[in-house]
Amino acid sequence: MDLEKLWVKIEHLFIARMPFILLALFILIIGWWIIKFIHHYISGRISDPHVDPSIRPFFLSLITIVLRLILVLTALQMAGFKLTIFTVLLGSLGVAAGLALSGTLQNFASGALILLLKPFHVGDKIIAQGKEGIISSIQMFYTVMIGEDNRMTIIPNSKLSNEIIVNTTGCNLRKLEIKLKFKYTTDWPTLKTSINSVIDHLPKKQAATLVSADNIEKHAFERKIGVLTLEPDGYTIVIHVWVPSSNFNYFEYCLSENLLRQLKDQTTLPGT
Structure with a gap:
């Protein structure tokens, strides 16, 4: 009998609050659509080249989540639910979720x-x-x-x-290093001149330039070609040249191919 009275009371309460519940559902649907519109609008506004592209996904996700949370709480309040109860409940859930999702929250803080x-x-x-x-x-x-x-x-x-x-692209320039081995019969001054010629003929439109923003002494960016080691069957040289970080692989392949083409009659494999 007590259950029947409780059910009747709940039914009457539901009927009495029906207009508010319908209004809350209407606001929830309209609000959800408005949030989508805001998301697309902000997405278009921050696509400007002057806005750092790194912050766009993070910023959009954060705004969307906050707006949806506010919308849901507003709809619940309009439906007649007391937010004080939900505040306590959300606080308890927040503590539990914080303990369970500490790694996820750490990822969020790390992203910020x-x-x-x-x-x-x-x-x-x-x-x-x-x-x-x-x-x-x-x-x-x-x-x-x-x-x-x-x-x-x-x-x-x-x-x-x-x-x-x-x-690897944090600085404008990056050092490209290539090591080659030659027989002792290879004339070093002539070889060095040939290598310099190959480097000089790298594509001019992407040639490495010194950038003061790197805050490194100018001589650190100078081209360096020297003898690295002396071995019984020959000597090994090292080539250091500074190239744009964004095109590092391109210059590595290009320089290696051009050196091979230019010096194929002078090179020797280690141990031969």
Whole structure:
């Protein structure tokens, strides 16, 4: 009998609040649509080249989640539910979720730190967690990286903020090193002249230039060609040339091929 009375009371309460519940559902649907519109609008506004592309996915996700949370709480209040109860409930759930999802929250905080400190940007090429690739996007909890084989690597943000990463395009210039071995019968001055000629004929449109922003002494960027080691069957030379970081692989292949073409009659493999 008590259950029947309770059910009747709930039924009457539901009927009495029906207009408010319908209004809350209407506001929830309209609000959801408005949030989608805001998302698309902001997405278009921050696509401006002056806005750092690294912050776009993170910023959009954060705004969308906050707006949806506000919308749901507003709809519940309009439906007649007391928010004080939900505040206590959400607080309890927050503590439990914080303990259960400490790793996820750490990824979120790490993502914010990455965007604030900017150890790398979208478009940079990095080496992290044994993987190498170009940063595609920095999300709220993870960072997406595309490798040279076009495979996608997803790395939690906490791994990138707490462990060592190598940003191979962080500086404008990068040192390209090539080692070659020659017989003692190879004339060193003539060889050095030939190597300099090959380097001088690298594509001019992408030729390496000194950049003061790198804050390194000018002589550090100078081309260096010298004898590295002397061995019983020949001597090994080393070539250091500074090339644009963004085109490092291109220059590595180009210089190696041109050296091979120019010096094929003078080179020898180790031990031969």
